[in-house]
Amino acid sequence: MTATIHQLSSRRAPSLDPMVQLVAADLNGVNAVILERMQSEVALIPELAGHLIAGGGKRMRPMLTLACARLLDYQGGRHHKLAAAVEFIHTATLLHDDVVDGSGLRRGKRTANIIWGNPASVLVGDFLFSRSFELMVEDGSLKVLRILSRASAVIAEGEVDQLTAQRRVETSEDQYLSIISAKTAALFAAACRIAAVVAERDEPVEEALDAYGRNLGIAFQLVDDAIDYVSDAQTMGKGVGDDFRDGKVTLPVILAHARGDDADRLFWREAMEGRRISDEDLTQATALLERTGAIRDTMARARHYGQRAIDALGAFRGGKAKAALVEAVEFAISRAY
């Protein structure tokens, strides 16, 4: 692992560009499906869905489906529809998440629930979710349907689990990992795994791509958690300390709480319960995270999962696709710095 990471510093910063270039043509196909299939005679649906879908998302999950298909030398076009289905599921969960969290900003823009209200966000999410299953049915693979319906159920379970853990500073690292494995990593895993299904590869290939996506998803989320406390203006659309002020119990908080003394723990409890939301409180939180090494070790955990993602690709032969998938992991991890 260390080698991989050290290697990075000796060349240009890792980026998503190789993956973007690798799948550019395919991604146009996916975007065409997305645009066409988010339409409805009910005008509010494309209006609201378009706000989020056109609104600066990286298309990370569909890109993973496309890049994994490329890794397997898949030559057909089935993955365009399926990658669009994955993006619809993702968009539906974002719409519902913002309602659940009462969020007002995403990617630097006002959220749909603020502009059109919670009811519209809930219902358009339901529409996109249903539409994603229609796309899968058109493709006709029961295996893909199984993978993505299972992933959707797991995501919802993870979200409810997180609701239960909300503001509970005693959440354990295990429980937190199980939550993010469900709510974030399951769709990354499914997005990668379905590429093996369309390319008609065997179970070990499916498993390998699933493991790549799952570990990348966990790494991604952990880095996001760290970024919330260390990012500056460069990082996209998210203010420093949002998680802190919302009382979100993420891994940095779990580690700092577990490693802290009684005074620290009281501070974190009060903070997660919403009684510590000033700028001074955030400064103190950052100091505690620094003193306990919580951010440093959240990043170490992220690198652990990132390395597992990279190693899951071990059996695949080298080439542009593999290099792009590896660099996507390195990019995910490098974002905090």
Next chain:
Amino acid sequence: MTATIHQLSSRRAPSLDPMVQLVAADLNGVNAVILERMQSEVALIPELAGHLIAGGGKRMRPMLTLACARLLDYQGGRHHKLAAAVEFIHTATLLHDDVVDGSGLRRGKRTANIIWGNPASVLVGDFLFSRSFELMVEDGSLKVLRILSRASAVIAEGEVDQLTAQRRVETSEDQYLSIISAKTAALFAAACRIAAVVAERDEPVEEALDAYGRNLGIAFQLVDDAIDYVSDAQTMGKGVGDDFRDGKVTLPVILAHARGDDADRLFWREAMEGRRISDEDLTQATALLERTGAIRDTMARARHYGQRAIDALGAFRGGKAKAALVEAVEFAISRAY
């Protein structure tokens, strides 16, 4: 049509009992699937889902699947899982509806969103929706998946459409029918149609059962709309005038508004905009509905669709199943009186 209706008065009141008795054994099978598959390690999920699923619903939609399968002499057991999938979709939409409408009561009980909050209701709805697709995938019929994913998308479109029409007293009868065709009748139609798929019958049979369910669903909704203004304590868990006080533009209001004079129209506009919510306002509304024949003609419309539902069954041979399905329509229509 008149004959059918007149016939009723000469015997016992129509009831759902024949259908309930017809499918009793199968319904136990469906309930077993429902109970087993609403479980999750995340305890809040079965707790919340159970509140609504065990909470006195009639299981109307799964019963329709079972009764239609019986009409076709289907001998297998696939329909238990699929009827459970239909009930999960229905339950998911109820959970989201109550969030969207901010409802506090359903079937005389406090709603899940009041007890556990909107976030939990949204997410458990998502879980049940995903789980319904998992059940369909286990069954393995792409045709059933197509029918129910399409129905789910149509339901969501209908709900968004209704949101757009909210409190708009100028909503036309056509637009209103298109809304309830989507949000209510589509799932009734799908519940019936999938019975033809599991029984491996041809397209005309599918179409006939679809037409039965669709027309029954429309009749059901129109009678519900009328009941809101005329029911007494007998009718289940719903207070008189709820729709009125919520500003819901239903067919009685559309007819009374269209047939009224300028003063009437002003009254309805104010009422639908939430500026007429007193008991005196409700009394005045009832008087206007009476004077314009709006309730009487909403019921006439309901009987029209009910008769079409019955006639859709014309080609099927008589017997207990057909009699039960016909009486279910008569029951639906008789509820208001």
